[in-house]
């Protein structure tokens with residue numbers, strides 16, 4: 588996982604060089620799909636626009652096989668040209684290993700992951716997870732301020748795709764669609 592994260596970081600630096608100004612990120616869609624209905628279901632998964640400056644996403648996954656002792660994810664960002672094309676390699680993260688050791692926090696992507704899980708989810712603790720999983724009002728503004736510094740992207744339409752596994756079995760996919768302007 589860490590060497591893949593390092594490669595992602597190199598790409599980040601590459602993209603960083605072609606960007607000048609701070610950019611703005613706005614959510615356009617948020618999709619949660621269950622692949623294994625015996626393992627989980629999504630109670631909710633939505634974007635809410637409170638007003639022009641405050642837009643957030645929330646999610647609640649009901650977990651049916653707790654305690655969860657093994658969880659990993661594959662993360663990738665795509666950009667829409669005619670269709671969505673991957674612009675980063677698929678980075679893998681072993682969530683339980685990460686939560687146990689919290690290594691590589693010098694990597695800005697992992698540090699952002701750490702901050703987001705701490706501030707906006709109930710998952711920032713060591714495995715096992717013996718409860719439902721929640722993302723609680725993650726604002727686009729927060730990602731505008733932090734994510735776009737780490738991974739500055741040219742204006743366009745993007746998707747952040749994640750595939751979630753337990754014991755290497757695909758359980759769910761979560762995608763955030765957003766524009767950068």
Ligand SMILES: *[C@@H]1O[C@H](CO)[C@@H](O)[C@H](O)[C@H]1NC(C)=O
Pocket residue numbers: 637638639640641
């Ligand atoms: C948007 O809503 C948030 C939360 O209710 C509030 O704190 C903020 O002042 C609002 N902004 C505008 C421009 O109305």
Ligand SMILES: *[C@@H]1O[C@H](CO)[C@@H](O)[C@H](O)[C@H]1NC(C)=O
Pocket residue numbers: 657658681683684753754755
């Ligand atoms: C999770 O399960 C997979 C598949 O059984 C295994 O390869 C991996 O090492 C496990 N991760 C941890 C942290 O135990």
